[in-house]
Amino acid sequence: MMAGSGEHFKALVRSHGSGDDDAFYSVALQVAAQAARRGHHNLATDLKAAVDNSRVERPQKVTSIAQPRxxxxxxxxxxxxxxxxxxxxxxxxxxxxxxxxxxxxxxxxxxxxxxxxxxxxxxxxxxxxxxxxxxxxxxxxxxxxxxxxxxxxxxxxxxxxxxxxxxxxxxxxxxxxxxxxxxxxxxxxxxxxxxxxxxxxxxxxxxxxxxxxxxxxxxxxxxxxxxxxxxxxxxxxxxxxxxxYSLPDTQQAAAVMRGRLGSLAKGVRWMSLEDEMFGLSHADLVRAAESAAKSAILAGSPGVTLDDIRDALMSRQAASLGR
Structure with missing residues (x-):
């Protein structure tokens, strides 16, 4: 015979769905208590141990995404x-x-x-x-x-x-x-x-x-x-x-592009691209970096060249002027 009532199980589902761990554990302990009253002592002991172990294993609660309802x-x-x-x-x-x-x-x-x-x-x-x-x-x-x-x-x-x-x-x-x-x-x-x-x-x-x-x-x-x-x-x-917030300066612009390109950008002389990077937003720079990376990958190159980056930046400059 099931130890928990229908209301208990509905409460368990609701608390789990909302990401409310405290409520979930509370209801689980209520089920364990009800099991003990009905003579299901092994089940009650196992439930209580499971709750205790779960709390120990998850000391830091990370907020889950409870989908808005x-x-x-x-x-x-x-x-x-x-x-x-x-x-x-x-x-x-x-x-x-x-x-x-x-x-x-x-x-x-x-x-x-x-x-x-x-x-x-x-x-x-x-x-x-x-x-x-x-x-x-x-x-x-x-x-x-x-x-x-x-x-x-x-x-x-x-x-x-x-x-x-x-x-x-x-x-x-x-x-x-x-x-x-x-x-x-x-x-x-x-x-x-x-x-x-x-x-x-x-x-x-x-x-x-x-x-x-x-x-x-x-x-x-x-x-x-x-x-x-x-x-x-x-x-x-x-x-x-x-x-x-403001548009990035040359050093920040180079950092944005380096961060997106990673190992593909080894050896790039960023200061030589100062004019091409000027006036572009963080988003523009990320898109330029992605464009340069794709050009290098499709060409079978192990990294982006200065010309890859310059072409991508000039393309973004033209696009920004058209906005």
Missing amino acids: GDLSDLVIASHPVVGLKELVLPDDLATQVRRILNEQRQRKQLLDYGFEPAHRILFEGPPGTGKTMTAAVLAQELSLPLMTIRLDSLMSKFMGETASKLRVIFEAVTDQRGVYLFDEFDALGGDRSGNDVGEARRILNSFLVFLENSSAESLVVAATNHRSILDKALFRRFDMVLN
Whole structure:
């Protein structure tokens, strides 16, 4: 005869599906207790031992990606990035700010014990392709948290009530499920617009500001924008930190390309490519590196040549002028 009731088994499935280990173990121990009451002592002992062993084997809990459900499933795309801090090429001052965010999050309990919240409302601003989205992915990976990217196309509605209710769903998830919540291309929501929709835009923005102001420190809320100039000034004081991104200089550009090419780039004189790299974003440089690598591989070469890289960079320069 089965020791656990139907309700117990349903609770086990629900807690497993949501990634809630504590709830899962609690229900498992309830099943073990019920088994003991029914005289199934061996089963009860085995269940309790399995729970104890599992807890010992998994001392560090890594947040699993519980796929968004219900209303949230239409508003958020969940992922678990694999890109780490070592792969993020940023100016020293910006890299220091990113490490500060990570340090505060890793010691969040100590800060909270003293009545201080870790930085958890972050704004990234700067030109396209300069590493804003990648930084959000790095924060998620380094903190073993899911990256929850907000789908602004699903969030925005011509009806204020609908947008506000959707924002409420997202910020409730910020409290309930620890993660990095990314509002990419945030200017679509936070822009200081003019025209016939200014009243509606203002109400949506005010609603966001209220939710942001009261957002839980359990998660990080990250907003990224390419257009700082159009953002409402009321936004900036609501964020704990504002990180300003810019196009890479020559050394950073070379580091980006070296990181993507790896061993294929041995012996490349990067400083001779300064003019070709100038003005390109991180994303442009990565694509140029990938193009040069494919040219070398298809030609059967053990590595990329200076001409491979120069041709790829000039192609990206032409493409950027056409944007």
